[in-house]
Amino acid sequence: MNRTTQSLIAAAAALAAVTGFAVTNAPDGGGDDGAKAAERLPVERTSLLCPVPSSSDLAETSYTAFTPKGEGSGRTGKAELMPATRALKVTPEDEARKKKEEDDKPFLTSKAPGKPVTGEETGGESPALLGTADGRQAPGWTVQQTTKYAVGSGRGLQGANCTAPDTDFWFPGASTAKGRSDYVHLTNPDDSAAVVDVELYGKDGALKTEVGEAIQVQPHSSVPVLLSTLAAKEQTNLTMHVTARSGRVAAAVQSSDDKLGGDWLPASADPASRLVLPGIPKDATSVRLVAFAPGTDDADLKVQLASPTGSISPAGHANLHVKSGMTTAVDLGDVTKGEAGSLILTPTEEATPVVAALRVTRGKGADQETAFIPATSAIGARATAADNRAKGSTLSLVAPGETGKVKVTASEGSEGGSPTTKTYTVKGGTTLGIKAPVPSGLKGTYALTVEPVSGGEVHASRMLEDPEDGVPMFTVQTLPDDRGMVSVPHAEQDLKVLQK
Numbered sequence: 001m002n003r004t005t006q007s008l009i010a011a012a013a014a015l016a017a018v019t020g021f022a023v024t025n026a027p028d029g030g031g032d033d034g035a036k037a038a039e040r041l042p043v044e045r046t047s048l049l050c051p052v053p054s055s056s057d058l059a060e061t062s063y064t065a066f067t068p069k070g071e072g073s074g075r076t077g078k079a080e081l082m083p084a085t086r087a088l089k090v091t092p093e094d095e096a097r098k099k100k101e102e103d104d105k106p107f108l109t110s111k112a113p114g115k116p117v118t119g120e121e122t123g124g125e126s127p128a129l130l131g132t133a134d135g136r137q138a139p140g141w142t143v144q145q146t147t148k149y150a151v152g153s154g155r156g157l158q159g160a161n162c163t164a165p166d167t168d169f170w171f172p173g174a175s176t177a178k179g180r181s182d183y184v185h186l187t188n189p190d191d192s193a194a195v196v197d198v199e200l201y202g203k204d205g206a207l208k209t210e211v212g213e214a215i216q217v218q219p220h221s222s223v224p225v226l227l228s229t230l231a232a233k234e235q236t237n238l239t240m241h242v243t244a245r246s247g248r249v250a251a252a253v254q255s256s257d258d259k260l261g262g263d264w265l266p267a268s269a270d271p272a273s274r275l276v277l278p279g280i281p282k283d284a285t286s287v288r289l290v291a292f293a294p295g296t297d298d299a300d301l302k303v304q305l306a307s308p309t310g311s312i313s314p315a316g317h318a319n320l321h322v323k324s325g326m327t328t329a330v331d332l333g334d335v336t337k338g339e340a341g342s343l344i345l346t347p348t349e350e351a352t353p354v355v356a357a358l359r360v361t362r363g364k365g366a367d368q369e370t371a372f373i374p375a376t377s378a379i380g381a382r383a384t385a386a387d388n389r390a391k392g393s394t395l396s397l398v399a400p401g402e403t404g405k406v407k408v409t410a411s412e413g414s415e416g417g418s419p420t421t422k423t424y425t426v427k428g429g430t431t432l433g434i435k436a437p438v439p440s441g442l443k444g445t446y447a448l449t450v451e452p453v454s455g456g457e458v459h460a461s462r463m464l465e466d467p468e469d470g471v472p473m474f475t476v477q478t479l480p481d482d483r484g485m486v487s488v489p490h491a492e493q494d495l496k497v498l499q500k
Contacts, residue, residue: 077135154256194247340433380481402456
């Protein structure tokens with residue numbers, strides 16, 4: 001065995017260890033190069049980051065963590081949320097020791113797959129949280145953070161799926177308009193500092209700013225950046241690009257509006273020529289589509305609304321031209337007309353990658369509230385929504401191509417109740433809006449999992465609503481694959497590809 005081959009084998013072994021996936025096996029032979037197809041195996045370790053929710057004394061934040069029952073690795077496992085910031089200030093030894101003990105205490109610990117676990121924070125300064133799960137707790141582990149603001153800017157229900165750290169994020173739908181405050185929260189889970197660039201693109205192209213370059217995010221810390229400090233002029237519609245020069249972070253945008261409430265704006269799916277934005281509420285009073293083409297070519301898109309009965313083109317907005325490097329926004333009004341719907345964007349000519357998101361408003365006058373729906377991938381092998389209540393959870397399923405059938409499971413409750421499973425058929429080109437199934441005898445909160453059964457791809461989102469004093473407070477979370485399974489290439493196969 002030569003030195004190159006030995007180095008490649010070492011690299012493959014290191015990759016398997018770092019990613020935390022199941023151990024790979026050498027193929028038995030067969031085929032021209034003795035290669036086997038990659039094997040689908042459950043993940044052995046995963047991590048999630050929850051952003052700082054609020055500093056308001058009037059805010060109430062709940063956390064719900066859940067691992068679906070499945071084929072996790074081993075009989076044991078642990079899943080817990082910890083304060084992300086653990087660096088100690090220079091203090092007397094006894095105070096430092098006390099601070100460390102507080103930081104090292106888990107905020108929330110999951111005990112077994114199949115049952116949600118919850119925790120709450122009321123007002124004050126809540127930290128960003130770092131979650132890790134391993135063994136049988138890791139496959140599909142999902143955490144949602146939900147904050148209710150009774151009054152003030154951004155009042156309403158703000159929900160966020162805690163996300164895995166990465167190096168690249170796109171946020172169409174951000175803004176620096178008057179009366180609106182958008183913060184991007186950058187959280188670093190690692191032991192070394194991360195260096196992050198934040199770029200903003202308006203209707204005329206990139207905004208000139210040096211403030212967003214080389215932002216330092218210290219180990220185990222979170223940095224909020226107010227977008228208006230990065231732009232010289234107000235911009236109603238922006239696309240933000242977050243990239244890590246070194247290290248990795250989790251990024252999420254918290255948007256607050258003086259009149260329209262607020263919510264978390266999650267990152268859009270990776271740039272693609274075909275996008276699905278699922279789950280526009282049937283009573284939406286206003287819908288704004290924001291799109292951006294990050295490449296060098298303009299994008300021409302066909303815009304379709306997948307309704308319960310079929311796909312139609314919104315009046316006056318059948319097509320959308322997106323100039324390269326410039327943010328394009330279009331107001332679609334009350335496009336759903338009292339029926340559940342989803343937007344499907346497809347190229348009219350050349351396939352040009354784009355990112356997109358929707359800002360959705362419910363209510364009228366002083367009783368309005370907003371949420372965001374980014375473009376999202378299909379449910380894949382399984383998708384999970386962690387925080388659901390006896391009332392107020394609505395599931396939207398859309399099949400952009402062929403008809404698809406899915407299985408939806410409501411887990412046992414966090415304080416009691418028996419799981420319930422139902423199967424739904426989603427006709428091609430339509431959106432199916434359903435009241436989410438509820439576990440029998442439910443006590444507490446519960447989780448929903450969506451799994452494909454047959455047919456074409458299905459995309460999904462879940463709306464959670466909790467109205468108060470006439471305000472239709474709500475939040476929407478999309479349901480991409482929950483990353484419970486991964487494709488693990490066989491080492492020998494991978495090495496032979498590298499050697500070529």
